[in-house]
Amino acid sequence: MSTIGYDSWAVDLAEVGAVYPFQGSEVLMVILGVAFWIGWHRIQFVREGKHLEAAKHVGDEEKIHKLLEKY
Template identity: 60%
Template sequence: MPSTNGMTSWAVDLKDVAAIYPFQGSEFIMFILGLAFWIGWHILQLRVEATEVEHEMSADESGEKTRAAIDRY
């Protein structure tokens, strides 16, 4: 049976073994995917925060609760 890291048993001399993570050879693709995840996160986060700020802007138009919040420090 094949294995995702190429090893099917530990009948080896450890001095001859290096990387043992799965899907070796696809590190660069994983890096690109990871990069996309990280950049995508910033884009999504900015959207989430924009919605939040929009809600905050439309809240407490009289300013009464805001003054109470300032009083509470």
Template identity: 80%
Template structure:
């Protein structure tokens, strides 16, 4: 099964052009990759923010403030 439309590799590859799978989907893959990247960072930002808010209410407020100053 070929994903580039060639049944035989017995051709001059200089005339073939791109020989990687899923040719023609480069723009779609970039859009999906960037969307996933932004979605992942948004989820991480929200989860870490919730974690830090929860940590503020646990234990001594001075210790938490001192720990957060280092970072």
């Protein structure tokens, strides 16, 4: 029993192809990967929107002047 389909390396390498675990579940892995990617954009998009909305009102004028002077 091996997750990559080989229990031993006593093989002719010319006959060996894919050796990653759980071969046959590639489509499922792609679905999980795409969900992770889209989910990331969604989380980041919402967070940035909230952050920028809140940031509009937090500026202390004196500190902003210092930052502008700092260039």
